[in-house]
Amino acid sequence: MTIPASASTPPLVVRTVPVDLADLPLLDLLPRHEPVSWLRRGEGLVGWGVAARLETSGPTRFSDAVKWWSETVARARVEDQVAEPGTGLVSFGAFAFADEPGESLLVIPQVIVGRRGDRTWLTTVSVEAPTLVPAPAPEPPVGLAFSDGARNGEEWMTVVAEAVRRISAGDLEKVVLARDLIATTDEPLDVRWPLHRLAAQYEMCWTFHVDGLFGATPEMLVRRERGLVTSRVLAGTIRRTGDDERDLALAATLARSSKDLEEHEYAVRSVADALEPHCSSMNVPEAPFVLHLPNVMHLATDVNGVVHDNATSLQLAESLHPSAAVGGTPTTDATRLIAEIEGMPRERYAGPVGWMDASGDGEWGIALRSATVTESGVRLFAGCGIVASSDPEAELAESQAKFVPVRDALGAG
Numbered sequence: 001m002t003i004p005a006s007a008s009t010p011p012l013v014v015r016t017v018p019v020d021l022a023d024l025p026l027l028d029l030l031p032r033h034e035p036v037s038w039l040r041r042g043e044g045l046v047g048w049g050v051a052a053r054l055e056t057s058g059p060t061r062f063s064d065a066v067k068w069w070s071e072t073v074a075r076a077r078v079e080d081q082v083a084e085p086g087t088g089l090v091s092f093g094a095f096a097f098a099d100e101p102g103e104s105l106l107v108i109p110q111v112i113v114g115r116r117g118d119r120t121w122l123t124t125v126s127v128e129a130p131t132l133v134p135a136p137a138p139e140p141p142v143g144l145a146f147s148d149g150a151r152n153g154e155e156w157m158t159v160v161a162e163a164v165r166r167i168s169a170g171d172l173e174k175v176v177l178a179r180d181l182i183a184t185t186d187e188p189l190d191v192r193w194p195l196h197r198l199a200a201q202y203e204m205c206w207t208f209h210v211d212g213l214f215g216a217t218p219e220m221l222v223r224r225e226r227g228l229v230t231s232r233v234l235a236g237t238i239r240r241t242g243d244d245e246r247d248l249a250l251a252a253t254l255a256r257s258s259k260d261l262e263e264h265e266y267a268v269r270s271v272a273d274a275l276e277p278h279c280s281s282m283n284v285p286e287a288p289f290v291l292h293l294p295n296v297m298h299l300a301t302d303v304n305g306v307v308h309d310n311a312t313s314l315q316l317a318e319s320l321h322p323s324a325a326v327g328g329t330p331t332t333d334a335t336r337l338i339a340e341i342e343g344m345p346r347e348r349y350a351g352p353v354g355w356m357d358a359s360g361d362g363e364w365g366i367a368l369r370s371a372t373v374t375e376s377g378v379r380l381f382a383g384c385g386i387v388a389s390s391d392p393e394a395e396l397a398e399s400q401a402k403f404v405p406v407r408d409a410l411g412a413g
């Protein structure tokens with residue numbers, strides 16, 4: 001359903017008020033029907049219901065969304081008693097990785113509850129304020145079973161080997177190749193089940209759900225807040241063993257690994273180059289730090305800048321997408337190679353997912369450690385950056401480790 005912001009549709013009536021929910025986790029409020037979420041360490045936004053929605057696709061998907069949003073914002077009647085980033089009119093979005101295939105969307109929920117520090121607020125969009133009480137808890141998936149996606153492990157390794165061959169031949173420098181894994185369930189999945197588990201397990205990540213796309217991403221493509229812009233760039237990975245001492249030694253190995261540092265440098269460069277035209281000053285650290293997650297460790301760099309133009313967070317996300325953390329270097333050669341050899345439609349995997357408010361402030365993560373809800377279950381995704389020195393077997397193991405967050409979150413144990 002697309003509700004255009006035309007003169008004939010009534011303007012949205014938006015009201016944000018402070019609420020006192022004590023320590024009630026925002027996820028506990030989510031009903032089963034039409035939930036959206038963007039949460040990290042208990043803070044962020046949850047919402048439900050649909051006040052308005054735009055669906056779009058193709059090369060103009062970002063500009064279509066930017067236009068629809070500015071028209072919708074211009075016509076809305078807003079009373080905002082909180083005035084923080086994420087209050088007033090807010091939309092959630094998920095964008096396809098490539099021009100095709102895949103639908104992209106912005107959705108404005110009817111009810112949004114947000115939390116930032118010790119402030120909690122309720123936003124209603126053209127509906128009466130609901131009573132905020134915990135929803136019935138979700139049930140685990142029934143009859144969960146996993147099977148290969150478009151390619152099995154062996155086949156995917158041959159694709160990685162082909163990419164290494166092309167890189168060694170000088171066709172390009174880096175490409176990120178992904179694979180999928182299919183989970184089937186006997187009954188439709190209640191997406192709140194994995195969301196609760198991801199939020200509890202992956203506190204460092206942003207736990208999201210928009211229109212059937214869910215996950216816990218460690219990678220912030222762009223956050224814009226009151227003129228400041230931040231991007232958390234990740235590339236370069238090592239699996240954790242579960243033994244703290246060994247993991248510390250592995251973290252040191254990762255920080256010195258020339259293969260991973262090379263892979264990381266491409267990603268940081270692509271982000272810094274894309275942000276530069278929008279920023280009057282920028283800070284790009286010279287060396288990455290190691291981000292520890294429960295399943296893997298990543299080389300990470302936080303790039304910061306001061307925005308000097310009026311680019312909204314979504315326009316910045318468009319400029320940054322696809323970074324070399326999910327595409328490659330040079331971008332056009334890498335995306336062409338992905339389309340040629342990956343053998344799998346990414347749809348919204350590795351695309352921007354997040355939210356934006358009426359001022360254009362917002363947060364857009366990269367939809368990684370993610371999955372999409374299908375009619376019969378779930379499709380999970382994982383990708384790995386390939387450079388000349390990549391080893392297909394090691395990349396396959398890395399992709400398995402990247403499936404772990406969603407795979408485990410689906411389980412009942």
Ligand SMILES: C=C(O[C@H]1C=CC=C(C(=O)O)[C@@H]1O)C(=O)O
Nearest residue numbers: 234235236237325382383384385
């Ligand atoms: C493409 C993914 O991860 C990216 C982000 C961090 C580390 C990556 C890597 O080391 O290959 C990838 O660039 C994924 O999780 O599907």
